[in-house]
Structures are given as structure tokens and as C-alpha cells.
Amino acid sequence: MATKIKKIGVLTSGGDAPGLNAVIRAVVITAHQKYGWEVVGINGGFEGLLGDPSLLRPLGLVDVINILPQGGTILGTTNRGHFGMSEERPGELADPAIADQAVAFCHEQGIDALVTIGGDGTLQISYQLEKRGLPIVSVPKTIDNDLLGTDYTFGFDTAVRTATEAIDKLRTTALSHNRVMVIEVMGRDTGWIALYAGIGSGSHVILIPEIPFTIDSIVKQIEWRETIGAMFSLVVVAEGAVPADGDTFYRGDREEGGMKRLGGIARWITEQLSKKVEHDVREMVLGHLQRGGSPTASDRILCTRFGAKAVHLLAQGRSGTMVSLSGTSIQAIETWKIVSRQKRVPFDGDLVQTARGLSICLGD
Ligand code: F6P
Numbered sequence: 001m002a003t004k005i006k007k008i009g010v011l012t013s014g015g016d017a018p019g020l021n022a023v024i025r026a027v028v029i030t031a032h033q034k035y036g037w038e039v040v041g042i043n044g045g046f047e048g049l050l051g052d053p054s055l056l057r058p059l060g061l062v063d064v065i066n067i068l069p070q071g072g073t074i075l076g077t078t079n080r081g082h083f084g085m086s087e088e089r090p091g092e093l094a095d096p097a098i099a100d101q102a103v104a105f106c107h108e109q110g111i112d113a114l115v116t117i118g119g120d121g122t123l124q125i126s127y128q129l130e131k132r133g134l135p136i137v138s139v140p141k142t143i144d145n146d147l148l149g150t151d152y153t154f155g156f157d158t159a160v161r162t163a164t165e166a167i168d169k170l171r172t173t174a175l176s177h178n179r180v181m182v183i184e185v186m187g188r189d190t191g192w193i194a195l196y197a198g199i200g201s202g203s204h205v206i207l208i209p210e211i212p213f214t215i216d217s218i219v220k221q222i223e224w225r226e227t228i229g230a231m232f233s234l235v236v237v238a239e240g241a242v243p244a245d246g247d248t249f250y251r252g253d254r255e256e257g258g259m260k261r262l263g264g265i266a267r268w269i270t271e272q273l274s275k276k277v278e279h280d281v282r283e284m285v286l287g288h289l290q291r292g293g294s295p296t297a298s299d300r301i302l303c304t305r306f307g308a309k310a311v312h313l314l315a316q317g318r319s320g321t322m323v324s325l326s327g328t329s330i331q332a333i334e335t336w337k338i339v340s341r342q343k344r345v346p347f348d349g350d351l352v353q354t355a356r357g358l359s360i361c362l363g364d
Contacts, residue, residue: 005314007038009111010059012073013045013118013125017141017155018295019303020073020117025064026307027115032061035315040111041075045118046083046125049102056109069294079259083125091340093128103132113319115310117141119153123322123339130335135319137310138335143291145192149338150324154306156192157298159290163197166286171201171234177280178231180222180273184266184285187238191345193290194238199354204233205361209240209248210345213363215272221361222277232279237265241363305330
């Protein structure tokens, strides 16, 4: 059932990803031009809903001129803060009263509905606010591409391009020195970035969290490459990849209100390989480089389609949904069906089979 909307809010939440501004632009233009709605930007993600009106800013057409190709987010974002999830009650906010406060603030400010742009954390919070009567449509963002319910999230394509270009550059230096380069990419507990960038760059070993690996399998691959006259190797490792006889690598402790930071696997592999192969072995952590810069054309188009669709869904009264890419069309999927569920690389999917068919070592 369609609802009477006059003003919507838009916010970006979680880690930044290329394309956030492109979504904001599509939301603002569609809301103004097609429906005559006002739009307010909420600064600082959900934190901007905690009672301080100075964090709200009207967004008109003039405010979104030129932002389509810009990385980052004009609204700012945070992946920690007051909206942390409870560890004892899965799917619930640690402080449920915070959600009541946010919804009350929206009512006070005349915000009839929200477009929330973010990853799983954003979906979880959105779901809680929606349950308290605030209409919300979410837009799936993450360079990790690990959200269920959509073929791709925006930001992923740009991150893969950045990682692939970086690996291309590392290839020429590896080749010149007959070295093994170990390149750590992001992705949290999924191997989408590693697999895409690894295949896209013609890497020789790709290690993903979905397939536990052994050092011996990497050594075997390096030695096999020597027998075919290839004296260098490129090893791409997802930050969440796990040794078959070990644990996930984390950097220090969890930051307050945030998730535990992954990292360190490339260094460990480099140390292990150095003991077992003749080559020099060097490591490179691509890190936040993968989140920065201007979105690819493909991401810009996806963001524009997602942003416009989010507004149409609100107009149709179809809140409680996330926009999604299914094949070639943009759809809506109910948030409750996908919230807190992760999309992992299928062990026997065609990507994995393609890699195996090309003699890429997957570590098992
Ligand atoms: O989820 C996106 C992501 O970039 C992950 O790939 C990575 O593990 C994490 O965020 C890093 O977060 P932070 O910006 O807090 O270091």
C-alpha cells in the first residue's frame, strides 16, 4: 500500500565504498523530480539520528551536482557507535532504546521514511527501526560483496578493479626479480575480492576463507611453475583466509563498538614460504586502498539504478526491503529474509571450477 510521503532521509553507514555518492545523487534527483519530496541528508550514519538537528542537512538538486564520480560519501559514515548489536541476543541491538530514540527523532523532524545505504550492519539496524514503524528501504553496499539477496553489492566492482591493477603492477616487479609476491586483499570472511582479482590478474595461488589452505600446497604450485619455466608467482590471499591447521588472523583487539579487524595473514604466509622456497618472498597488504577512489562505470550505473529503485519502492509503500540485482534486473527483497546472513563463495561454483581448470592453486 502506498504511503503519503513528503520528506525522506538518506544516510550512509558502515565502511565507505566507492559509489555511495552516486546512490545519494540518484535518491535526491528521483525523490525531487519524480515525487516532489524533500530530502534530508543525515550526517554520520545512524549516529545522526540521535537528537542533534545540526546533523541533518537539506539535499536539493544543487547539492548533488558533480558527486556521481566522487569516492567516499558527502554524508560521512561510521562503522561503530551507539547502534552496536547485542552479542547475547543475535539480531537485536545491544541497546534497544537507541532505536526508539532514532525513530522518535525522525518523527519530530518530519522524516517520513529513510533510504539507508550500507552493509549487513546497516540492514540489521534498519530492520530494527522498520519494526518500530519507520518505513525504510536499504541499498546494499560493500566492497566485500558478501550480502545475501543480491548478485552484486556496489563498490565491489571498483575494489576488484583497484586490486587487479595493483596485482598487475606487482607482477612486473615479481617477474623482474623472480620473486614470489603475497598480496593480501580485503573481503572479511568471504573470498569474492580475492577470487575475482586473482582470476582477473592471472594470479597463480588464490586463498579464500571458504577453502582452508596449507603452505605445502602453495610450495608445490611454486615448484610446479618452475618446471614450466615460470620463475615468479603471485599469491593472492583474502584477509580472512584460514590455514587448515590454524585460525583466522586478527590485528589486535576489537575496537570499541566495532568489529574485530582482520589482517596479518600475508605476513605469516611470507614467513612460512621464505623457509621453504628458494625465491625471495615479499608481501603487500592492499588495505583501504580498495575502498577509495572513483567508482567504475559499472558501479556508477548499479548505484544509480539502486538509488532510483529505493525511492520508487518507498513511493509504492514497499518498505522493509532491500534493492537487489538479480541477473540483469533490479528487484526488491524483504529485509527479514536476508538480514544477518552471509553470501559466501560456493565451494563448487563455476568461479572455483574455472580457477581449478586454469591450474590456479586454491590452497587445498
Ligand atoms: O567491510 C568492508 C571492509 O573494508 C572489510 O573488507 C574490512 O575487513 C573492513 O571493512 C575494514 O574495516 P575498518 O575500516 O574498520 O578498518
